[in-house]
Amino acid sequence: MHQYVREFSQYEGQEVTVKGWVANKRESKTNIFIVFRDGSGFAQCVVSLDAVGEEQFEEAKKLTQESSLAMTGMIVKDEKQMGGYELQVSSLKIYHISTDYPISNKPHGVRFLADRRHLWLRSKRQWAIMRVRNELIMGIHEFFQKDGFMQMDSPIFTGSACEGTTDLFETDYFGKPAYLAQSGQLYGEAMAMAQGKIYTFGPTFRAEKSDTPRHLAEFWMIEPEMAFYDNDMNMDLIEAFVKHLINRVIKNCKTELDVLERDISKLEMVNQKFPRVTHSDACKILRGELEVNGRNAISVQEADLAAAKKGIEEMSADIAEREKTIKGGVKKGVRKFNEAKILELRKEIGVLEEQVRNIPKWIESAKNFKDGEDFGGSDETVLTRVFDAPVMVYNWPTKIKAFYMKEVEGDPHHVKGVDLLAPEGFGEIVGGSERETDLDILVRKIKEHDLPMEEFEWYLDLRRFGSVPHSGFGLGLARMVRWACNLDHVRETNPFPRRYGRLFP
Secondary structure, eight states: OOBOGGGGGGGTTSEEEEEEEEEEEEEOSSEEEEEEEOSSOEEEEEEEHHHHHHHHHHHHHTOOTTOEEEEEEEEEEOTTSGGGEEEEEEEEEEEEOOOSOSOOSSOOOHHHHHHTHHHHTTSHHHHHHHHHHHHHHHHHHHHHHHTTOEEOOOOSEESSOSSSOSOOOEEEETTEEEEEOSOSHHHHHHHHHHHSEEEEEEEEEOOOOOOSTTOOSEEEEEEEEEETOOHHHHHHHHHHHHHHHHHHHHHHOHHHHHHTTOOHHHHGGGSSOOOEEEHHHHHHHHHTSSOBTTBOHHHHHHHHHHHHHHHHHHHHHHHHHHHHHHHTOOOHHHHHHHHHHHHHHHHHHHHHHHHHHHHHHHHHHHHTOOTTOOOOHHHHHHHHTTOSSOEEEEEEEGGGSOTTBOEETTEEEEEEEEEEEETTTTEEEEEEEEBOOOHHHHHHHHHHTTOOGGGGHHHHHHHHSSOOOEEEEEEEHHHHHHHHHTOSOGGGTSSSOBBTTBOOO
């Protein structure tokens, strides 16, 4: 038996054996400091010449990044270390010495890391993201199972598009065309008519050639469907669900969020009533015609632009001072500290420079946004910046939403759809609606969307035999992980992401 880093608090003052890999190493004449990882966490392990003897000390010197080993030693409390504990090694056993590990402890390009995703997963940042992802998955099942939902599976192969899109992956299904599912929703409706409340949780596929920070070609969707729910009940469930997930991450992933340098106070803003605005009002807010708690969307962006420019100026001056210090001749430790800080500042400047390039375009787009249009990524960013909590936009224009969404009573130009937009510019993470129950309206809409009627006959049966009001929504796991972890791109949210232009590893 051996113990894990996550269990160190249980073994304070005791001798344990751990098995894992070297994430990093530094050494002096009499001590070797190993940043050790075992999958459950990271910890500092100190190999002292006095404690292990000359022979094992020389063996420890051979260790390289990602070498595998077992170590036995005493667990000692040390608040300065990650996790609050340190292992003082008394003996070690080496399994394998890694040679020329390609991912060093220095910055690498995105493409370089993506090509080595199978190794990149070992880094502390990716470790933290995957553990937050796992916590969200556990929270998803916990929330629905406790509320009486049945998990059911929808097919991955389908004979038609759920929403009439052409952005599907076509496959050969025993000599006939079939498509990888873009959603399990229509099947979810059938299952809800049998079980009352269900949820599906599985992979979905979109063939859009979109290489944006929000798009993947393969991603996991959570899609609950509830009989006898109207859209107000649907929005209540969405709010409770999202609050449950975020609060679970805050409670159980403190170490991981610290690794990611996530501002937890931003996540804690979910613990308030989510604002709900109609699409019509959202358009006015976007254009700056309607303020939210004294905040104007256009003015907020203009202030962000000014702050970004000032930040670039201040950090550039800081870099110049640090470069001057280095050139003046300083000790090795001071030089390394300043060089690392310069790299960090240049990275931050790069982010701000991107804002300076983009914000004027966002402002121009927002000012000219027209009623009845769908929001783009920049529009969602501008809109959400005036809210502290996730905002629900409901009653969407009929022409830009799917055929199955129920029309607003007395207003055929709008449907009872809802999108939940995450704050901090992360945009849509949930899309849902009350479903159309009127058979005649549904038939008309299928024709209007130019969909093959015969392929939806089974779906129409749900309205012919015991039709009831019902609603549902879909949450994209990747976008949820991105928001919770404050990531620049969804490519970090899946162990092996599949997106436009990326199929390997």
